[in-house]
Amino acid sequence: MNPKFGVVVFPGSNCDHDAYYSLKKNLGFDTQFLWHKNHSINNSDVIILPGGFSYGDYLRSGAIAKLSPLMNEVREFAEKGGIVIGICNGFQILCESNLLPGALIKNKSLKFVCKDVYVKVTNESKVFSSGVKGEVFKIPIAHGEGNYFIEENGLNELKQNSQILFQYCDKNGNITEASNPNGSVENIAGIMSKKGNVLGMMPHPERVCSDILGNSSGKFIFNSIKFYLKNI
Numbered sequence: 001m002n003p004k005f006g007v008v009v010f011p012g013s014n015c016d017h018d019a020y021y022s023l024k025k026n027l028g029f030d031t032q033f034l035w036h037k038n039h040s041i042n043n044s045d046v047i048i049l050p051g052g053f054s055y056g057d058y059l060r061s062g063a064i065a066k067l068s069p070l071m072n073e074v075r076e077f078a079e080k081g082g083i084v085i086g087i088c089n090g091f092q093i094l095c096e097s098n099l100l101p102g103a104l105i106k107n108k109s110l111k112f113v114c115k116d117v118y119v120k121v122t123n124e125s126k127v128f129s130s131g132v133k134g135e136v137f138k139i140p141i142a143h144g145e146g147n148y149f150i151e152e153n154g155l156n157e158l159k160q161n162s163q164i165l166f167q168y169c170d171k172n173g174n175i176t177e178a179s180n181p182n183g184s185v186e187n188i189a190g191i192m193s194k195k196g197n198v199l200g201m202m203p204h205p206e207r208v209c210s211d212i213l214g215n216s217s218g219k220f221i222f223n224s225i226k227f228y229l230k231n232i
Contacts, residue, residue, distance in 0.1 A: 003083075003229050004030040006044030008074070008090075010065050011036070015051035015087065015206065022209035023048075027222055036068035046083045046225055047074055049090030051142070051204060061104060061145050062092035071097060083127060083225060084198045088143055091190075091200035100193060100200045101158070102150035104143075108183025112144040116215075117181050119189045119203055120169040123162045128192070128199050130224040136173045137217040139203035141181060146202040148184035148191075158191060166190035166201055 005023045009016045016033065024031040034041060041047060054065035065071070071093075078084045078099055086094035094100040107113055116138055124133045150158065158164050166189035170179045180187045182202070190201030205218030 002028075002030060003045040003226055004032070004043060005046045005048060006032055006034045006041050007048045007050055008034045008036060008070060010052070010054035010068060012054045012056050013050050013052035013089070015089075015204065018204070019048050019050045019087070019206040022206040022218070023222065026209040027219065029222070029226075034070060036065070036070050038070050039073065041070070041073050041077055045229060046085070047077060049074070049084070049086040049093050050206075051088030051090060054089055054093065057145075060096065061089060062096040065093045066097040075099065078193070078198050081195060081197050085128075085221070086198075086200040087204055087206065088146070088202055091202055092145065094198065094200045099198050100191060101154050102148055102191070104145050104202070105147045105149050106145050107143070107147050107181075112142075113146070113181050114140070114142040115181070116140050117203060118169050118171050118173075118179065119166045120173050120175065121165065122167050123165050125165055125192060125196060125199075125224070127196055127228045128221050128224055129165060130227055132220055132224075134173070136169060136171065137220070138171075138208075138215060139205055139217055140207050141203050143182070143202055146182040146184070148188045148202070150185060155185060161194055163192045163194065164188055165192050165199065166203070
C-alpha cells in the first residue's frame with residue numbers, strides 16, 4: 001500500500017509546501033493539501049500538521065489552530081488509530097489539542113534557533129522508526145518555542161510507556177546538556193502517543209528528504225510509515 005498523505009494548511013503555515021514537495025516529489029507519495037476549515041480528511045492515510053506560525057502564534061503557539069474545524073476530524077482519526085505527525089508548530093498544536101502530553105515553551109535562550117542538530121532514536125516505533133533504534137540523524141530545527149516541558153509524573157509516564165522517540169544528542173549519539181538546543185527536559189526532541197500512532201517532533205524531517213540537498217536523513221520516518229502500512 002502506498003499511503004496517501006494529507007498536509008493540513010492553517011493561516012500562517014509556512015512549511016506546508018515543504019512537506020508536500022518532499023512527500024510527493026522526493027518520496028513519490030500521493031499527497032494532498034487539507035484546508036483547516038474542511039470537515040473531512042478526504043481519505044488520507046496519514047495526516048501531517050506542518051511547521052509555521054498558525055494564526056500568527058497569537059495567545060500561544062497552536063492555541064487557536066486547535067479550534068479549526070478540521071482538527072475535530074484529526075482528533076477522531078487519531079483516536080481511531082490513524083497516523084498523525086506534528087512537526088514544529090504541528091507538535092505545538094498536538095499538545096494544545098491534548099493528543100500529546102506536555103507543552104512547548106520558549107527556548108531557554110529566549111532566542112529563535114535555526115540550525116542543524118543531531119537527534120537520536122531512543123525507542124523503537126513500528127510506525128515511525130522501524131529498524132533504526134539507536135541511530136543518529138542530522139536534522140534542522142527552526143523554532144522560538146521548542147522547549148519541551150512536562151511535569152515529573154508525566155515525564156515518568158512517558159518513560160514507562162516508551163513514548164520518548166527522539167532526543168537531542170551530539171554527532172556521536174551522546175545525550176548531553178551541550179547538545180540540547182532549546183532547554184527541553186531530558187533533551188526531548190519528539191514523543192509519541194500511548195498508542196504509538198501520533199508523533200510530535202520539533203526537528204524538520206521534511207527539509208532533508210532530497211540527496212540534492214546533501215542530506216536525506218528525514219526520509220526514514222516516512223519510509224517507515226509506508227513499510228508499516230504495507231504490512232498491517
